[in-house]
Amino acid sequence: MVANRRCNPQVVGIHGDGGANGMDVDSGSGKSSRKLSVGSQALAAKQLGMEVQSPFGPDDLYADWELVEALYGHALRDRLSVKPEEFALLLAEPSHNTRANRERLTELVFEGFGAPALYIARSAMLTSFATARQTALVVDLGYRSTTAAAVQDGYVLQKTVTRTPLAGQILNSAAQAVADAKYTPLRARCSFTRQEVKPGEFQVTPVDTTGVSRSFLLYQVEQVASDLKESTCRASEARFVEMEGQNIPTTVYELPDGQELYLGAERFNMAEVLFQPSFVSKFNGLTPLASDVRSVPEAVLSCINKCDVDLRKDMYSGAILSGGTSLMAGLKERLEKDVGELSPPAAKVKMLAAANQIERRFSTWIGGSILASLGSFQQLWMSKKEYAEHGAPLINRKCP
């Protein structure tokens, strides 16, 4: 969005995580007449027959374009109250986005929304802009995947983009498994009500949930698990080994239905999944990962090793952490240590992470905001006229 200070962070949510600002589809009618309800408000209340679906496909790129269009339309028209025809659009895309996807996105923006100008920027580039650097290694710990990408002089080096599925979604499943194993299974918020019988004391009664789709219940359960993860997960300082008699302080977490969970070693277990993928087997119900899945430090190393030799020193000393999952306590220090162990002895490993929560979660958006307000950027937009003349493939030339 060009120079719009009142942009709410939801816009970034669309690109990074189709789940949080996701959409739901009213099943029952034919595919051509699906009723789509978008936005966190629509997803908050239980509605019968509503399925929750994300526009992302198996490789974490946009797959369902109808949902994408509805998501963007909601963000522009309902939340920002702007007409898409009046404003140039700067879109952030995943660093591993394909050429075909970009062309499809260009078509959607120019034909579906009629925007006057467009630029599609890779999110790693925008994150490095947000920290005022042109050359950096960007480690984005997101929801569906963790991506490590090298940015040199403002361009993302495509061959260095490395991804691993160890990210927020797997941690959410781990948190859910922890809660399920300790006490009763996590309940979706819409499946019970609480009445205050005495001040401070509540009585929980289950609510009939027939007619509510399974995907909606799963979505709501995942919200609870996500909050559990955010409140209690902690990365241990060194390789975590669960030993008998280890004295780990427990924290207490109150679930929405009033139950209290006391978590000790589980807090570290959950976070350890990012560093030792084999830990996934400690949680019931989680599908074991393929054996070639890299841990996060290994992904970072692999990314750096794909860079040119003379670039690697800069990459080691200036890695930027971004993304919601990077807010976990102790993660930055642990990642520095692990990458330092794997790296050559001469390399000095240093990671930067913004202290502010908002800056880390939305660094891509902030970078986009900075980029779009630069004077020297204004000639780089792809205009509607150029789209009419050259068609969608021009976007790959204009936006490297």
Add this chain to the structure above:
Amino acid sequence: MADAVTVLDIGSRWIKAGWAYNQPTDGEPRILAPSAVYVDPSGPGADPGVSTSSAPGELQHPIRRGRIVSWDQFESLAYYVLYELMGWELGNEGNIMICEPVLTGRSDRETMAQLMFEVFNVTGIFCQDQAVLSLYAVGRTNGLVVDLGHDKIDVATVAEGMLIPSSVRRLDFGGANLTQYLQRLLQDPQRAQPQPDGAGGLHPTQPLSDDDAEALKALCARCAETRAGFTSAVESAAAETFRLPDGQEFTVAAEGLRVGEALFQPYELLGVRGPNIAEAACDSAACLHDALLRKVMFENMLVVGGGSVIPGVTQRFLSEARSLVPAAANAALTPIPEYMPSPNVTRDAAWVGGSVLAKVALLQNHFIVKAEYDEAGPGAVHRRCA
């Protein structure tokens, strides 16, 4: 008159205006005019207020769901309210404080600035969201505001005097839906059945006109304390007779309770999909990232707007919110300070807050003055108006 500030609160049903300098003696907006305009189909222009032409024309509403849909009609309405009702003198208009609904787009704000400076020639303008102003009216800068309006309900969280836009929830129903529901209930043929206590049946009345239904709703709507309380009260409700200001009398039994309950069960009673106001409020606060901030929001909840005068609505809202929120958060309502002179401070909270802010902003030169507008154009209004 150069220091005078008019506070204008734009609503879908009522447009509220008044002077800011009469605080604290004047706690209420002096002018409460309906936001409706008679459009004469034959000639150009529109006459707000009472139509003077022989053909009454069509009644239209320039403001719907918080947005101004017709700027020409709004201009006529604003002219009527400001010059004729408020008594503005041409050439000496003074400053104006606009209380705009949340989620007003930048272009709408610029159009408003353009209207005010170029057509009405005001000295200075300031715009602020109604959510922030409602909190100022009760002396707070942090809180969760639920604004029960005529055709929409807005839920917003405000932190340190600034609205958090990603937390705004706009529900699609409001006072107008409640009125239509009341009209449907009174038309229900079931009412002609004899009552359990032996009294005669309540005859289905003629279709109620909108104005009569609004007046009746204002008299009889109330909220039960809990959902279980509602079901039992509906069964045992006794018939009461209400007398409208124009002399008509209506007998209602449980309809008043149902109308109040519709705010908390919109899908079952009104057919509107989506969360009820307590669920929307909890969802709005839940999307904040900072856990401490969420706690502050739950402890400072405020119900304002036309719908907040329904007896029992704030207590019911609080009890529903307490059942949705974790016990540790200790959900509570913001206390209304005693020094506020008007008993209706929650109904007019946005206007009162605008009045409070106008004095402060004027003293600190926050108003956008004509010179700045001339220099930078309508975009100047974004400089200090958040």
